[in-house]
Amino acid sequence: MRSKISIPIISENYASSKWCLRELVHIMDCQKSMSHTVLPIFYKVFPSDVRYLNGNFGEAFHLRKKRFDKKDIQEGQRALTEVSYLNGWESEKFANGHEGELVEEVVKTILSKLRHDFQLDIPDHLVGVDDHVNKIRNWVDIPTKHARMIGICGMGGIGKTTLAKVIYNQLSNKFKHCSFLPDIRETTHNKGILEIQNLLIREILPMNVEYVKLMMELV
Structure with a gap:
């Protein structure tokens, strides 16, 4: 089985x-x-x-x-x-x-x-992340009729990506479609913004990517 x-x-x-x-x-x-x-x-x-x-x-x-x-x-x-x-x-x-x-x-x-089973890998026994997670969850849980964007800022190496992964794992089951796109700056620099758009479309839209790209060009 x-x-x-x-x-x-x-x-x-x-x-x-x-x-x-x-x-x-x-x-x-x-x-x-x-x-x-x-x-x-x-x-x-x-x-x-x-x-x-x-x-x-x-x-x-x-x-x-x-x-x-x-x-x-x-x-x-x-x-x-x-x-x-x-x-x-x-x-x-x-x-x-x-x-x-x-x-x-x-x-x-x-x-x-x-x-x-498809959650993002994060280190075991994270220290000091709970307070940051709770703060962001409080913002996310505030009812709203509009899309919400939350930025996590700070110098490199302090755990921004790890924090984003923890939040993603906690919230992903509340949405019908979701996507996590790491290293956006590097991917955009090497392959262009269209590569990022295509990755996002493939993960959240259950339809042919070429069809979606055609529709975007028509708009």
């Missing part, structure tokens, strides 16, 4: 399918053997029912298990127990059962976790 995140949707009839159980066994095995995240959605079932095979969930399993192999039953029950202890979402307890809000929360969480 090459995916980084699995989202098993555990419904009342989930355990009545040996294929669903086999898939869950594989998912839980991946969680143990690699850096794989499992975020279950308990759809109109309680995690305790999944764990102890109670209620309608357990009834569906017991009605069909005579058609399962002994291995499917043992491994399936083990996987169900393991997934029931994971942090996920219970549809009936989330936003009073409003499925649309549940979907939005799931998407938000997944995007946040995926973007975390």
Whole structure:
């Protein structure tokens, strides 16, 4: 399995399918053997029912298990127990059962976790950066209807780029598209400002760069 995140949707009839159980066994095995995240959605079932095979969930399993192999039953029950202890979402307890809000929360969480894997590298155990980060975050968090630009000034080597990377990592999951362009002065000097524009366009716009450049020329 090459995916980084699995989202098993555990419904009342989930355990009545040996294929669903086999898939869950594989998912839980991946969680143990690699850096794989499992975020279950308990759809109109309680995690305790999944764990102890109670209620309608357990009834569906017991009605069909005579058609399962002994291995499917043992491994399936083990996987169900393991997934029931994971942090996920219970549809009936989330936003009073409003499925649309549940979907939005799931998407938000997944995007946040995926973007975390693409965060910028910064040194471990930074000293003296928290106060500067908090000051900038306070400015950023002030509501506004307009675009905001914040400059970080100072002599070379005092950590301006590192501070910008920390801020970027903290804020990137709040935006649909984002970009970090280092060494702008050197890149502009060596390759021109169009190279910087193209880099920015490629990172924040999900469309063909040549098309965007043509549109810019027409404007």
